[in-house]
Structure formats: structure tokens, C-alpha cells
Amino acid sequence: MKHILIVDDEPTVRLGLAKLVRQYSPLLSTVAVANGADALNEIQKQRPDIVLTDIHMPRMDGLELCSQVQELHQGLSIAVISGYDDFKYAQKCLTYGVKEYLLKPVTEHELYPVLDKLLLQSAPAPISIYKVEAWLEQVEAAIWSLEFKTLVRLLEDWKQEEMTAGIPVQQLALIITDGLKILVKKLNARGMASFSIHESATPPPQSAAETMHYLESELVSLYNQLFLWRGGNQKNVFEEAKAYMDSHISEELSLEEVAEKMGLAPTYFSYMFKKMTNETFIQYRMRKRIERAKQLLELPHYKVVDVGIEIGYQSYPYFTKIFKKMTGCSPTEYRSMLGIK
The missing domain is CATH 3.40.50.2300 (Response regulator)
Structure with missing residues (x-):
């Protein structure tokens, strides 16, 4: 009507x-x-x-x-x-x-x-769901990468493109509220931090200006939640990266996968990882795998073959080769030195 x-x-x-x-x-x-x-x-x-x-x-x-x-x-x-x-x-x-x-x-x-x-x-132009979804994807990336300037630019893009111009305020508020819920769900799906919006504490917007202010404040809040979770510095990010790798030591995690999980570009993540840890991504993963292998070899009930599989090496010869390269002895020799037959 x-x-x-x-x-x-x-x-x-x-x-x-x-x-x-x-x-x-x-x-x-x-x-x-x-x-x-x-x-x-x-x-x-x-x-x-x-x-x-x-x-x-x-x-x-x-x-x-x-x-x-x-x-x-x-x-x-x-x-x-x-x-x-x-x-x-x-x-x-x-x-x-x-x-x-x-x-x-x-x-x-x-x-x-x-x-x-x-x-x-x-007659208002139809709302482009594709544009709104594409915009949300960019916002998610900006927040996860802690790129505040990009987040501000995206908010300006929304205003300039007028993706929801001409629609009733109630409908605009619904689109923004639903969009924020989708954004929070995407951020939480990364599994590294818990995000939330203040929907229950915020009264329904009464004007387009109030609605846009609500959107801006909630996006900044999500940014700040991640910033505080990361301790406000890059060092904490790489501590989290190492903790994530340690908990998935048996999986074939790629550098690109871990970088995406941390919200960083792969090249930047690779460079900073070595700078912060004095090891490359591969060197760190290999060292942690062999450390875990030593712990398992100290348990008599573990078969040597099963130890390699447990730490992510499906090929026993390859596991033996890496273990000897890192320790100077084979897994069997290491276990013998411990007095375990």
C-alpha cells in the first residue's frame, strides 16, 4: 500500500x-x-x-x-x-x-x-540481494583482517550506492538486523572467537539515520570484539595460529588455510610467522610433529607404525626419514634408547 x-x-x-x-x-x-x-x-x-x-x-x-x-x-x-x-x-x-x-x-x-x-x-528500485551479500562478505573480510579503514570505506560505499534507498524504515531496519545476524554467524563459523550484536538491548530504529547509526555502531563493536580478543596486537594472532596448528597436528593443514583462519593474507602470514617464531610454517609443523612422535614413542603400547599415522604421516618410510633427519636416529632406535622393546 x-x-x-x-x-x-x-x-x-x-x-x-x-x-x-x-x-x-x-x-x-x-x-x-x-x-x-x-x-x-x-x-x-x-x-x-x-x-x-x-x-x-x-x-x-x-x-x-x-x-x-x-x-x-x-x-x-x-x-x-x-x-x-x-x-x-x-x-x-x-x-x-x-x-x-x-x-x-x-x-x-x-x-x-x-x-x-x-x-x-x-516506485523504489528493487533491492539487490546480491549486492547486499557481496557487501557483507567484504565487511566480514575487513573485520577479520582488522582493517578499520576498509570497514569505514565500505560503510561509505553503502551510503553512496544507496542499495536500500526508497524503502520504508521498518524494512531497512529488518534488512540491517538480518544482515548483522548473518555476519555474526559467518564470523562465529570461523571457530576462533565468539561474536555477538546488541540486538536485544537496542530499541527499533525510528528513522533511516538512526538505522544507519545502529549499523555503524554494531560493525565497530564487532571490530572491537575481535581486536580485544587478539589482545590488540599481532603477536597474539600468531600465538593463536600456533595453538590452532598444534591442535590439528595430524591434519595436512596448508599455510593458506591457517592464514585464512587468522584473517591474514597468506604472503603476509608467511613472512610474519617466520619473523615471530624464527621458523617457517613447514619447519614449525614438522618440529611439533616430531615432538609429539617422541611423546608417543615413550608409551610402550603404541606401535611405531601407528605413531607416524597419529602425527599425520601416512607413509611409514617417510615418517622414519623425517624423524631421523630431525633427531639423528630412527623411531625404532629412539625407542630402544629409552629401553622400550
Whole structure:
């Protein structure tokens, strides 16, 4: 259903315009208020498809209303219906994005063609789910990589591209809330930290500006959650990387997999890993595997062949070769030195 907001300080004019709109189409709903200030409140509650406003009104006149609407809600269709046939008013209205300027008293013959035109123009472009999903993927990557400048740029991209421009505030709030839930689910699926949003503590947004502020604050909150979890420095990231590798020592983890888990580019992760640990990724994994092999070889009930498999080497000859390279003796010789047959 389309929504028409009527703004006029004369009760008879408000009633007359509302009647004409209902006669034009029963599918149109109308809200009538007496001044620009009340009109702005209504627009914040639910963005109308069309605003029909007078110029001279108490509290806030039509020109000021048009000015604020243009600044806060670009693209909203406005028609002025005034009793003043003055070029300066019409000219001023045009600078505020007013689409039509009608003179009182207005009849259906004058109003209906304007409604035809404005309703066609006010039809919102369909929301691109693909664009929203692609944007969320970029936001996820920016947060996980702790790239704050990229996160700020993505928020600016949302505003500039106006991916959800022209839709009711309630629908915008729903899209953003659902998008944040999806983002949190993606971040939590990485299995390295626990993320959450403050949905239950946040009242439903009442305007597009409040909704965007909610989105910004929640994204910054998610960024800060990860930043604090990582201790605010890169060193903690590599401690987590080593802990993750240790817990998956028997798996054939690639450098690319671990780098992605840490939210870092593989080349940067490789360089920094060696700088922080004095070992390459392969050297560290090999050393930890052999250390684990020694622990298992000290347990008499473990067969030597099973030890190799336990630490990720499916080929026994290859396990023996690596073990001897790292320790100077074979697994069997190592066990013999311990007095285990």
C-alpha cells in the first residue's frame, strides 16, 4: 500500500485533500498533519511515498520542511499545494527538489495527473540481494583482517550506492538486523572467537539515520570484539595460529588455510610467522610433529607404525626419514634408547 502525507494548517483543506486521494485510489493510505514539524515526525516513523504540503504554516513552514526533507530523505517525492501564486516561492521549491507546484483550490483534474506522475517516480528500485551479500562478505573480510579503514570505506560505499534507498524504515531496519545476524554467524563459523550484536538491548530504529547509526555502531563493536580478543596486537594472532596448528597436528593443514583462519593474507602470514617464531610454517609443523612422535614413542603400547599415522604421516618410510633427519636416529632406535622393546 502506498502512503500519502498531507501537510496543511487548515483542517478543511486537509480533509478535502484526504478525500480526493481516497477517491483517486482506495489502495492509498493518508496521514494529515497541521505543520512541518509534525510532518517530519511522521516521515521518521514511516517514510511516505508522496508529501503534499502547504507553504505558510505555524511552527515550521513548507519551505523549511522541503529543505529538511531534501537533506535527510533525498528522493522523496514532494508536491506543494499553495494559495500563493508567487514565482519566488515556486523557484525556491524547485531548489529543494519539489516535483510539482499547484495552486489552491485544487481539484481532482489538477491533482490526479500529479499523483499519477509522482507515484510512478516514487516506485523504489528493487533491492539487490546480491549486492547486499557481496557487501557483507567484504565487511566480514575487513573485520577479520582488522582493517578499520576498509570497514569505514565500505560503510561509505553503502551510503553512496544507496542499495536500500526508497524503502520504508521498518524494512531497512529488518534488512540491517538480518544482515548483522548473518555476519555474526559467518564470523562465529570461523571457530576462533565468539561474536555477538546488541540486538536485544537496542530499541527499533525510528528513522533511516538512526538505522544507519545502529549499523555503524554494531560493525565497530564487532571490530572491537575481535581486536580485544587478539589482545590488540599481532603477536597474539600468531600465538593463536600456533595453538590452532598444534591442535590439528595430524591434519595436512596448508599455510593458506591457517592464514585464512587468522584473517591474514597468506604472503603476509608467511613472512610474519617466520619473523615471530624464527621458523617457517613447514619447519614449525614438522618440529611439533616430531615432538609429539617422541611423546608417543615413550608409551610402550603404541606401535611405531601407528605413531607416524597419529602425527599425520601416512607413509611409514617417510615418517622414519623425517624423524631421523630431525633427531639423528630412527623411531625404532629412539625407542630402544629409552629401553622400550
